[in-house]
Amino acid sequence: MITADRMAAVDANAAALGIPRKQLMESSGNAVARVVRESVDPGDRVVLVCGRGNNGGDAFVAARFLDAYDTETVLLGHPERIGTEIARENWDAIQHAELPTTVVGDTTDIADLDLDDVDLIVDAMLGTGVTGALREPEATAARVINESEATVVAVDVPSGVDADTGTSEGVAVDADHVVTFHDTKPGLADLDAAVTVAEIGIPAAAERFVGPGDLPSQHRAAASHKGDHGEVLVIGGGPYTGAPALTGQAALRAGCDLVHIACPESVARDVQGYSENLIVHALDGERFTPSVVEGVLDRAVEMDGVICGPGLGDHAETREAVSNFLGGFEGRAVIDADALGVVPEVDTDATLVCTPHQGELQAMGGETADDWEQRADLVAEFAGELGHTLLVKGPYDIVADGETTRVNRTGTPAMTVGGTGDVLAGVVGALLVATEPLTAAAAGAYLTGRAGEAAADARGNGLVATDLLDRLSEGFDNE
Ligand SMILES: NC(=O)C1=CN([C@@H]2O[C@H](COP(=O)(O)OP(=O)(O)OC[C@H]3O[C@@H](n4cnc5c(N)ncnc54)[C@H](O)[C@@H]3O)[C@@H](O)[C@H]2O)[C@@H](O)CC1
Ligand SMILES: Nc1ncnc2c1ncn2[C@@H]1O[C@H](COP(=O)(O)OP(=O)(O)O)[C@@H](O)[C@H]1O
Numbered sequence: 001m002i003t004a005d006r007m008a009a010v011d012a013n014a015a016a017l018g019i020p021r022k023q024l025m026e027s028s029g030n031a032v033a034r035v036v037r038e039s040v041d042p043g044d045r046v047v048l049v050c051g052r053g054n055n056g057g058d059a060f061v062a063a064r065f066l067d068a069y070d071t072e073t074v075l076l077g078h079p080e081r082i083g084t085e086i087a088r089e090n091w092d093a094i095q096h097a098e099l100p101t102t103v104v105g106d107t108t109d110i111a112d113l114d115l116d117d118v119d120l121i122v123d124a125m126l127g128t129g130v131t132g133a134l135r136e137p138e139a140t141a142a143r144v145i146n147e148s149e150a151t152v153v154a155v156d157v158p159s160g161v162d163a164d165t166g167t168s169e170g171v172a173v174d175a176d177h178v179v180t181f182h183d184t185k186p187g188l189a190d191l192d193a194a195v196t197v198a199e200i201g202i203p204a205a206a207e208r209f210v211g212p213g214d215l216p217s218q219h220r221a222a223a224s225h226k227g228d229h230g231e232v233l234v235i236g237g238g239p240y241t242g243a244p245a246l247t248g249q250a251a252l253r254a255g256c257d258l259v260h261i262a263c264p265e266s267v268a269r270d271v272q273g274y275s276e277n278l279i280v281h282a283l284d285g286e287r288f289t290p291s292v293v294e295g296v297l298d299r300a301v302e303m304d305g306v307i308c309g310p311g312l313g314d315h316a317e318t319r320e321a322v323s324n325f326l327g328g329f330e331g332r333a334v335i336d337a338d339a340l341g342v343v344p345e346v347d348t349d350a351t352l353v354c355t356p357h358q359g360e361l362q363a364m365g366g367e368t369a370d371d372w373e374q375r376a377d378l379v380a381e382f383a384g385e386l387g388h389t390l391l392v393k394g395p396y397d398i399v400a401d402g403e404t405t406r407v408n409r410t411g412t413p414a415m416t417v418g419g420t421g422d423v424l425a426g427v428v429g430a431l432l433v434a435t436e437p438l439t440a441a442a443a444g445a446y447l448t449g450r451a452g453e454a455a456a457d458a459r460g461n462g463l464v465a466t467d468l469l470d471r472l473s474e475g476f477d478n479e
């Protein structure tokens with residue numbers, strides 16, 4: 001079962017693995033033709049009613065595999081308005097091959113469509129790209145298709161039906177058979193149509209391994225204003241000073257608008273000294289202690305997210321303070337480094353992403369394995385027990401929430417240098433503001449690893465964590 005959004009992500013991941021969309025379209029069209037051939041006899045009349053997106057593109061391919069039949073490929077709308085290159089190329093191909101086609105300009109032409117003595121209609125007007133109720137001429141076309149006696153085979157989804165919900169806001173095609181791709185869609189379950197799930201050559205890796213399709217959209221509304229894109233609080237530092245500054249700067253480089261650092265007054269000036277971009281709040285004392293938790297909670301509730309742990313140190317008082325903080329916090333937080341040990345014992349309403357390396361995972365009570373597939377199963381099981389999302393760092397990062405598991409392969413051994421984990425925590429914290437925990441963790445691991453690869457290209461094993469900061473945005477461009 002796969003949703004339309006997830007399908008689009010997997011599609012993009014497949015392309016990044018070297019399996020281009022046009023190849024997927026060829027497989028889809030071939031699969032549609034195979035089902036059509038099972039339903040008609042040679043010489044039968046087959047009309048393919050096509051939209052201007054890739055759903056239509058699939059049918060342009062199918063037409064090439066149906067030479068033995070009396071086919072007519074009908075395009076709703078002018079060829080100039082075909083919306084994607086791969087659909088346009090497949091339309092041109094059947095033009096050059098002089099396969100019979102008809103262009104339907106507007107609704108009146110649709111009524112002239114002679115579908116009476118047609119044996120089979122391929123419904124390729126709209127698939128997962130439908131938005132809202134069918135507009136014209138698709139709506140009239142759907143009615144004409146529904147009134148015909150022909151067998152109706154729908155491509156991917158019956159036109160007008162929402163692939164995720166199975167509902168349609170207006171008229172929808174009533175299909176006898178649906179040929180969907182790669183995996184079934186939630187919205188097909190309750191249709192009274194036969195459903196064929198066709199493999200189209202998307203390898204499991206496109207779902208398993210984090211890829212460009214898993215990155216949250218970088219789109220920003222023009223009318224955005226300060227703070228719209230995330231205001232986060234880093235709780236860290238004392239004895240260390242570098243870690244919270246790395247985390248804070250990474251959160252900014254991953255797109256946050258405002259980053260606050262709550263750190264002990266003993267290191268506040270040092271942390272502020274690293275960057276004008278950080279807003280530092282000094283806490284009484286020389287480490288994070290229970291006495292300041294109330295104030296930190298008051299600040300945290302104003303934030304869109306928290307990153308707790310970088311450079312905190314593991315003093316007993318600090319562990320108690322982290323425990324008290326989590327006991328009172330109900331928002332979204334990344335937990336890293338010395339704060340991790342507290343998580344299994346604390347009862348919290350917060351939504352957590354924990355980012356241990358394998359040693360920290362074991363200290364939390366989790367199990368690890370050198371083989372990444374075994375590690376993935378162990379981490380998924382522990383995440384389920386914990387009730388939080390885990391990102392277990394390593395050559396292959398394992399991201400799991402007990403339901404879904406993703407594996408990130410980006411990164412380089414040069415990243416074993418200190419501080420890269422602090423950078424990762426900041427990236428995940430920034431993404432967690434507006435993205436579901438699993439996606440934020442997977443994308444954070446991917447982007448940090450990409451930045452590490454870019455830094456290693458420049459500095460080899462001499463890369464340092466700050467080298468990742470101004471390379472983080474490059475990963476987003478990797479669409
Ligand atoms: N995601 C994948 O991995 C693959 C998808 N493929 C095909 O690609 C399809 C998705 O293609 P697209 O994203 O181009 O979208 P669609 O082709 O499903 O629909 C987009 C087109 O429909 C129009 N449209 C949207 N809502 C409408 C409405 N309410 N009334 C009238 N017209 C409307 C849009 O203007 C656009 O022209 C899938 O359903 C599938 O058939 C296949 O090529 C195989 C691979
Ligand atoms: N051997 C490796 N190969 C590739 N990436 C690695 C390797 N070791 C660590 N990384 C990456 O470096 C980042 C930090 O991981 P790690 O060094 O374990 O954290 P920490 O800095 O907390 O010790 C993660 O993004 C991880 O994927």
Ligand SMILES: [K+]
Binds near residue numbers: 125127155157158159
């Ligand atoms: K369709």
